[in-house]
């Protein structure tokens with residue numbers, strides 16, 4: 001499948017006039033785009049006519065939401081912005097969930113939507129929607145092009161805004177007449193956005209104050225978020241933690257930012273985080289937050305969060321600082337740049353007592369489940385997957401229990417290895433995300449660990465994987481429930497399982513119908529061989545694991561509880 | 577508590593929508609919002625009156641500054657500012673009450689800008705308290721309609737003489 005035929009590829013001489021649609025394609029190429037995702041429609045036909053001749057690879061999803069998640073995961077896996085194109089009206093509205101997902105997790109996307117002719121805007125024309133109005137709260141910025149002369153400049157600005165500072169999706173709405181009209185090609189020039197300032201370098205005095213606090217602390221904890229991954233600062237984080245001798249916990253989105261095989265790793269904190277991370281935060285005298293935003297799933301009850309700790313907060317977004325908790329030492333800027341400066345200023349401290357306490361917590365309260373059970377335990381499937389892939393696969397997920405188990409039982413050693421919708425919690429993200437990640441990383445093993453209900457939402461994208469020969473793998477944790485919802489109904493609504501189960505298809509047969517490989521497993525002894533068969537498969541492959549139906553995610557900090565008040569620890573102990 | 581925030585924004589379509597949408601999405605309590613062009617045709621000035629504690633106002637300021645089209649944001653808290661509202665008010669003014677109303681207008685340093693048989697339109701400019709007090713004073717005659725600009729404000733420099 002190819003949209004391309006040879007193209008000249010030489011930049012146009014100055015003063016050349018071109019159609020808007022050609023300018024769009026040329027400017028995308030100029031911005032380094034080599035693959036994009038999108039779906040056709042009436043008002044983007046001029047654009048697709050130019051895509052026909054473009055060397056940029058094009059992936060057509062089965063639904064614009066899927067395409068947007070693909071562009072998102074492509075960006076998360078590669079660090080480059082993802083590009084998604086959709087038509088006006090329903091095409092554009094189908095992007096909303098994808099844009100909101102990317103917005104919440106600070107993912108750079110440039111979305112291009114077609115719009116009805118400028119003279120029809122506001123007339124309720126066929127397939128007209130107020131796209132900039134609808135997408136304003138779910139984009140970092142959006143613009144509608146009303147003058148063809150603004151087109152090229154706006155596309156360049158969109159890439160700059162999407163990828164700089166705290167990244168996010170930027171949408172450009174382009175009426176069809178703007179794609180057809182001609183204008184002069186302008187060479188790239190320095191981007192001038194008077195209202196947009198990005199601060200990378202941290203304030204020297206703040207960094208000195210932070211270093212002083214770190215050197216003086218006897219019970220410090222680093223709480224690292226997705227910002228480390230976005231800023232490509234994992235190496236700096238490791239060097240920082242080594243030099244100053246600090247334990248590191250990460251947020252859900254920060255998984256992979258710090259090698260989980262290291263003794264300094266406390267794994268994930270928060271609602272379903274490790275007991276040792278949560279205890280350490282609550283006991284700490286200094287919390288060093290880097291590229292994280294004190295989200296409610298992380299902090300538990302705010303009033304009693306890290307009650308003894310002074311808080312350092314390093315973040316590129318000034319609006320994140322002191323939004324939820326009071327910060328004692330704010331440092332605004334890019335994590336990589338600030339960590340580089342901070343490494344110079346910190347000193348090694350032994351902190352024997354603190355590390356001994358942490359080691360005791362780690363030993364006494366590891367993530368656990370009933371390993372002796374005869375039935376297929378979801379945690380076991382994920383542990384086996386981790387073992388067989390040597391912890392090197394790129395993992396994507398849906399949303400629910402399987403997502404939490406993927407965070408708890410797969411161990412991540414590299415950044416950009418764990419791709420999941422943390423902020424918005426978008427069911428249906430897993431499969432299209434696996435496709436986007438595989439497009440970005442053709443040689444990687446990409447596995448979507450999905451839930452049955454989540455998978456149901458976007459499973460049509462299986463046919464995209466088959467069409468483009470993307471060898472993604474799907475580990476379906478099939479409990480026949482909206483498991484996470486069922487868990488809450490069990491715990492907080494007296495076992496009343498209202499509307500939380502669906503009748504599922506035979507997923508293995510369905511996969512085969514799409515042209516992928518499908519395997520079904522309902523016995524524990526077949527788990528390993530099925531995973532091996534899946535990993536050995538040349539093309540896309542799905543394994544439908546019929547797991548324990550009413551397994552729960554532990555530990556759990558219930559709503560309104562403090563971070564150290566975890567339920568389920570006794571269950572761990574009884575299994576140890 | 578009321579806070580005055582002043583934002584210099586790009587004079588482009590969509591800017592007001594971005595700001596207003598952000599206020600709504602983050603559930604900020606906006607008392608008034610006044611926008612107008614500046615001497616530089618590429619820039620407009622927004623003056624926003626926000627109700628909330630310091631933490632809320634700090635967020636309003638930061639979230640506004642984050643908008644790509646917003647160039648600069650100032651919070652006037654603790655500053656000596658000149659703050660003004662402009663109001664047009666139409667009040668019922670039967671002949672027998674007219675003199676009384678005209679005296680009131682004079683007292684408030686306001687101006688009658690339109691007169692008809694049954695009512696007069698008054699233009700009042702000043703700090704919010706004065707505007708509110710004028711409205712209260714007119715109630716007894718019967719207010720027909722009120723239009724206000726919302727507060728605009730500018731800080732005094734320390735060198736300026738108070739006038």
Ligand SMILES: Cc1ncc(C[n+]2csc(CCOP(=O)(O)OP(=O)(O)O)c2C)c(N)n1
Pocket residue numbers: 398399400401402403425426427428450451452453454455477479481482483484485
């Ligand atoms: C689009 C969307 N709708 C609803 C929800 C609410 N929700 C969160 S988890 C969940 C159940 C997920 O079930 P499944 O995908 O089977 O995962 P499990 O919890 O069983 O592992 C639901 C309905 C959501 N997160 N996203």
Ligand SMILES: [Mg+2]
Pocket residue numbers: 400451452453477478479480481482483
């Ligand atoms: Mg399920």
